[in-house]
Amino acid sequence: MDTFLRDEDLWALSITVKGRCNCSCSYCHFYSHRDRKEFSIDSSDELYDNYLKLINEIKGNLHKNIQVRFSEGEPLVLGNKIFELSNKMYEITGIEPYVLTNGRLLNKDIIEKSKKNHISAFLVSIENPFDEADGAPKTKEVLKLIKELDSEEVRVLPAIMIIKNNMFKNLLNIADYVYNEIGLLPSFAELTYQAYESPTDEELGELYTNIMIKHL
Numbered sequence: 001m002d003t004f005l006r007d008e009d010l011w012a013l014s015i016t017v018k019g020r021c022n023c024s025c026s027y028c029h030f031y032s033h034r035d036r037k038e039f040s041i042d043s044s045d046e047l048y049d050n051y052l053k054l055i056n057e058i059k060g061n062l063h064k065n066i067q068v069r070f071s072e073g074e075p076l077v078l079g080n081k082i083f084e085l086s087n088k089m090y091e092i093t094g095i096e097p098y099v100l101t102n103g104r105l106l107n108k109d110i111i112e113k114s115k116k117n118h119i120s121a122f123l124v125s126i127e128n129p130f131d132e133a134d135g136a137p138k139t140k141e142v143l144k145l146i147k148e149l150d151s152e153e154v155r156v157l158p159a160i161m162i163i164k165n166n167m168f169k170n171l172l173n174i175a176d177y178v179y180n181e182i183g184l185l186p187s188f189a190e191l192t193y194q195a196y197e198s199p200t201d202e203e204l205g206e207l208y209t210n211i212m213i214k215h216l
């Protein structure tokens with residue numbers, strides 16, 4: 001069967017491995033309109049096994065270049081179970097997944113265990129340092145952690161930073177701040193899903209100025 005993908009394209013799959021989270025970021029789309037205490041969609045072992053079958057199906061019949069990430073609530077809340085999942089993923093599909101995390105539970109021990117248990121990397125979400133959300137980890141601490149734990153063997157890298165419309169005007173300052181701390185930049189993202197708000201004309205102008213200025 002054909003897809004619209006070219007051989008060199010990457011098909012990135014995201015798997016919900018843990019419904020609960022140890023943060024309570026005010027803007028989180030995963031919990032918007034849901035009660036954090038009531039809402040838990042941890043994947044069952046049976047569902048996980050079905051994901052693995054699906055991945056092999058895709059790899060065998062549709063597209064070979066596949067990347068898998070563990071995400072949703074907070075994967076590291078799984079404790080050591082995350083290594084059972086990564087090992088099983090590797091045994092059955094040959095893929096070493098990476099983990100999208102808020103970083104709160106990330107430490108040296110987890111990195112050491114990841115080396116032996118086929119986790120390829122940790123992508124750590126980062127708060128806008130000039131607009132830290134209630135309930136989220138502090139930007140400075142997360143950047144420090146990334147700097148301490150990143151290694152060739154298991155990369156620990158900055159992931160998504162939410163930039164709200166009223167912060168478009170600070171985009172360059174935000175980028176400078178992160179780059180000065182760790183020498184890398186995160187991916188900047190707008191709020192999505194129910195949290196999305198249309199920028200005003202003024203905010204769009206500020207976005208344009210902040211992005212275009214470096215091309216002049």
Ligand SMILES: C[S@@+](CC[C@H](N)C(=O)[O-])C[C@H]1O[C@@H](n2cnc3c(N)ncnc32)[C@H](O)[C@@H]1O
Binds near residue numbers: 029030189
């Ligand atoms: C929902 S979290 C789950 C994984 C993990 N707990 C983490 O913090 O990375 C995944 C990513 O979604 C982003 N996110 C949360 N709410 C969002 C929203 N309303 N719009 C866009 N991205 C959002 C977070 O910033 C985070 O980088």
